[in-house]
Amino acid sequence: MKLHTASYLIKEGAKNVFRNKLMSLASISIIIVSLLVFGVFYVIIYDLNINTRLLKEQPHVVVWADENLADYEVDLIADYLNGNAHVAGYEFLSKEYALEQVKEILGENADILEGFGEGDFLRPGFMVELQDPENSSTFVQEISKVYGVAKVEYSQKWIGFIISVGKWVQGISVILIAVFFLVAVFIISNTVKLTVFARKHEISIMKYIGAADWFIRWPFVIEGIVIGVIGSAVAYVGTCYAYKELYEYLNANIVNFGTDLLKLATVQEIALGLAFFYSILGMLVGALGSILSMRKYLKV
């Protein structure tokens, strides 16, 4: 295709959008609604991923041994950890280390510990890093039964829950997005089909004159793409605005996002990905709808 032909076809397609205002408006509305649904799931998944990642970065499982255990019994716990498939690695926290920690906490009052020996009353422990934090609860159940384990500190009890919720949301959203995508393509193809049907006389004239199928089809495809771009632009502005409002409301009223434990992505963080998906999906839905609706009327 020559450059001037491409330019002509693009102009024709853009003109068609405004020539068929009502049809275009209907198609744009459908794209907006579909993309907004997509957007809701997109931000939910985005935020879940951020928080899952944050949770995974939280302190590891800490296994405390009984303070009365003999050294060889503590070694047995270490042997168990060496043989456990969930364990990626661990760091031994000696009684001396624990004592140092306590002294650090006590600060100037650390001298009250004098006479208590070299920390014999303190528990030795293991800071355990797991292969997959998803398996935390299983590991905790297993290690709790091991002889000599006095206490397991496990600040990530809900990691598994969050991850499984995330998986469900992702699964449901993939299905819903696919359904909405198909529905949007179907509705747009029918909307464009009405436009094409109204112009089938024109199309037959073009065919009689000797226009190739691609020459007739491209303005319709461009029309679909322009509709997609307009729809996705409106949906994008709407999503960003709504998310910004929600972010500010939640930040001010419900959760203290200053902590690292729970965090929502800022609008700036989601904006680029959202723009990418919206524009690709919008154009794809518009173009696909146009192509599907044209096939029948090109046979003259």
Add this chain to the structure above:
Amino acid sequence: MVVFDQVSKRYPNGVLALSDASFNITKGEFVFFVGLTGSGKTTIIKLMIKEEDPTDGEIFVNGIELKGMDPYDIPYLRRNIGIVFQDFRLLPHKTAFENVAYAMQITEATPKEIRRQVPSVLSLVGLAKKANAYPDQLSGGEQQRVVLARAIVNNPSLLIADEPTGNLDPDTSLEIMNLLCEINSRGTTVIVVTHEKTIVDTLKKRVIALSNGEIYRDEQKGLYGDEASHCQLSN
């Protein structure tokens, strides 16, 4: 230029529209097809532009056999054939200029070529001053002139006109026929399907007459003929 060799056409509903038709139209000829409605004239045109395929026989247009033609080559065949319809078939959202230009745009002509060629053909058909008018702002005769301009703008070797004066008054009809003659005098082969006895009898060109899908008369410098006249009256 156009060769029909024992061509028959039966439509899926069983109607035999053309039976064993054979003729040879050479380059630069002016030929009238006359006959009753349903006699097979329009089927012949549809076969020439490969809108329909023959049931039997062979058709050659510009030396190319249409039977085995790839569907992707059909647009290229039609670009070498100017087509004029009774109901004009102009694109309603385009001006006279744009309608004519469209026929060049599909051949990917440059904007410069279009700006040079379109005003020239619009002048030829006497519509230079109406270039920016839309079809609904033009009279029937003017619309048909635009169609003629569109049909010849790519300098086709063959021009087919299906009842080009069917919707026009006698004076305008004569003007259109004069234009067709002028186009023919420039070397373009012209095929006209018509019911206009006066025009056929006045111009005394080759006449191929059809009845019930059969060619029953093919004569040089022919007349409309009694049979066809009878048909016209009975219509």
